[in-house]
Amino acid sequence: MEFLVYMEVGEFGTGDAALSLMQQEAERAHQLSELNVIQRLWRVPGRRANWGIWNAATTDELHQAISSLPLYSYLTVTVHPLASHPNDPGTAWKQATK
Numbered sequence: 001m002e003f004l005v006y007m008e009v010g011e012f013g014t015g016d017a018a019l020s021l022m023q024q025e026a027e028r029a030h031q032l033s034e035l036n037v038i039q040r041l042w043r044v045p046g047r048r049a050n051w052g053i054w055n056a057a058t059t060d061e062l063h064q065a066i067s068s069l070p071l072y073s074y075l076t077v078t079v080h081p082l083a084s085h086p087n088d089p090g091t092a093w094k095q096a097t098k
Contacts, residue, residue: 062079
């Protein structure tokens, strides 16, 4: 199941500790993308925020993935479950009408 996820990052400090935390976050995000949990990410210009397409079998599985992020305790997260739409231009019906 796909989810549209919005995350806003709160203040988590500066210096070496913050840099280390950001590196750990990048590594974990890479791992989740390799597992096909994070499918796409977009940053919000001018903010410490992002939108992403996440994939998980259940909401509990999604929560486990999000809470595994090193910055989790500094995040405000909003999750929107997604369902397919019959008029989605990316679906097979468009190909069938050509």
